[in-house]
Each structure stands twice: as C-alpha cells, then as structure tokens.
Amino acid sequence: MAPVLDVRGLEKTYGDVKAVQKLTFQVAPGEVLGLVGPNGAGKTTTLRCLAGILPPSSGRLRVAGYDLAAFPVEAKHSLAFLPDEPRLFEYLTVWEHLNFVARLYGVADWEERARALLEEMELAGKEKALPGELSRGMKQKLSIACGFLHSPRLIILDEPLTGLDPLAIRRMKASLRQRAEAGTALVLSSHLLPLVEELCHRILVIAGGRAVALGTLAEIREQLSGPDGSAASLEELFIRITSAA
Numbered sequence: 403m404a405p406v407l408d409v410r411g412l413e414k415t416y417g418d419v420k421a422v423q424k425l426t427f428q429v430a431p432g433e434v435l436g437l438v439g440p441n442g443a444g445k446t447t448t449l450r451c452l453a454g455i456l457p458p459s460s461g462r463l464r465v466a467g468y469d470l471a472a473f474p475v476e477a478k479h480s481l482a483f484l485p486d487e488p489r490l491f492e493y494l495t496v497w498e499h500l501n502f503v504a505r506l507y508g509v510a511d512w513e514e515r516a517r518a519l520l521e522e523m524e525l526a527g528k529e530k531a532l533p534g535e536l537s538r539g540m541k542q543k544l545s546i547a548c549g550f551l552h553s554p555r556l557i558i559l560d561e562p563l564t565g566l567d568p569l570a571i572r573r574m575k576a577s578l579r580q581r582a583e584a585g586t587a588l589v590l591s592s593h594l595l596p597l598v599e600e601l602c603h604r605i606l607v608i609a610g611g612r613a614v615a616l617g618t619l620a621e622i623r624e625q626l627s628g629p630d631g632s633a634a635s636l637e638e639l640f641i642r643i644t645s646a647a
Contacts, residue, residue, distance in 0.1 A: 406587035438603030453483035482549035
C-alpha cells in the first residue's frame with residue numbers, strides 16, 4: 403500500500419543554520435506517527451515543510467502521491483495542518499468559518515459534515531459565536547473542526563491538545579483514533595510524551611534537526627536496551643536518546 407506521506411532527504415536551512423537535516427520517513431494510511439524532540443530540534447520547521455508552508459531547501463515531499471513542489475494545490479488539498487495556536491478570523495462566526503473552509507476545498511455536502519463536526523467537538527449551539535466569544539479550548543476545537551471538514555488523507559497536528567480540559571482531551575484522542583482507523587494518516591507532534599506513547603504506532607525522534615530514532619516504541623526500546631531491556635517509558639527513552647545526540 404502506497405504511503406500517504408513520503409519524505410525523502412528533507413532539509414531546511416536558514417543561512418548557515420541547518421534547521422532540518424536529511425529527514426527520510428513515510429506514513430502509511432491509518433498510521434499515526436509521533437514527532438518528538440527537545441526545544442529547537444526542528445519539529446515545527448519540519449511540520450511547516452510537510453504542510454507546504456515553508457519550502458524545503460532540498461529533498462522531496464509527496465502527499466497522497468502528489469509531489470508537493472510540482473503539484474502544491476493537489477497535495478495541500480489532501481492534507482490539513484493544525485498548528486498549536488488556532489488561526490481564526492475575528493469577524494467570522496463559527497458557522498461562517500466552516501462555510502469558508504468548505505468553499506476553499508469544494509466540499510459539496512459541507513452543512514451535514516459541519517453539523518456532525520460541531521456535535522463531535524461540543525460546539526453545537528455556538529454557530530453564531532465569534533472567536534472573541536469562545537474560550538481557548540473552543541477556539542482549538544473550531545480550528546480542528548475546520549481541518550477535518552474536507553476529510554483530508556493526511557492530518558498534521560502540532561500540540562493539538564493545548565487549551566483542552568481533561569474530558570475534551572479524552573474525546574479528542576477518540577476522534578484522532580477514529581480517523582486513523584478510517585485510513586487517515588496522522589503526524590502528531592507533542593511534548594506530552596504519554597499522549598504520543600498512547601496514540602502513535604511509530605515515533606520519530608529528532609534532535610539538532612536530525613533523526614536520531616525511528617520505529618515503534620518496542621523497536622526503539624530494543625535498540626537502546628537490547629531484546630531483554632526493561633520496559634522503559636517513552637519519556638525515559640527520550641531523555642536517553644536526546645542526551646546522547
């Protein structure tokens with residue numbers, strides 16, 4: 403089965419600074435890949451390159467079979483990027499945000515989808531509210547609803563649980579699992595390592611812009627500790643890996 407996301411030799415430089423160096427990985431349909439690393443490791447730069455916001459200095463990115471450089475519209479139509487800080491229009495209501503996104507992506511049955519998403523995100527009844535009337539968590543939910551509306555094949559998430567209360571976090575994890583089970587590929591970046599450990603099938607650890615570990619938690623654990631190693635948590639492995647990088 404062809405990968406939804408295929409990254410080959412991704413590099414991004416700013417002058418003499420190499421923010422991302424030769425990243426190569428794939429994400430299959432239905433797979434959740436966790437992207438973790440210390441502050442300044444190049445995670446956000448990597449995510450923005452994957453989403454087509456930043457052009458890579460070198461390397462190749464393919465989304466749903468489309469080369470992101472050669473076919474940017476087709477590739478971006480197949481993905482959704484959800485940043486850690488919601489990007490909303492202050493003078494559009496909740497419903498108008500969804501309508502706007504539907505028009506951008508040509509979603510014909512958008513009203514039915516929008517109502518279902520508002521129910522899922524616990525925003526039903528807030529259709530006429532402006533962003534200034536919403537809590538931080540509600541803004542995050544609206545941003546996520548907008549990202550889900552066109553049923554992207556790839557969802558890229560940067561700290562998706564910021565501002566959510568414990569009940570909303572549980573429901574959001576269920577929403578992400580549901581989409582992965584339906585075949586959507588997800589790239590999830592978070593400092594909440596228990597979340598990554600719980601949701602992700604494989605984990606990519608980067609430090610200094612380089613990949614220092616890639617695999618399932620069991621594979622990474624075995625690489626560091628051998629087949630008889632202890633059941634170290636992702637947090638313990640993360641500290642070991644990034645300290646040695």
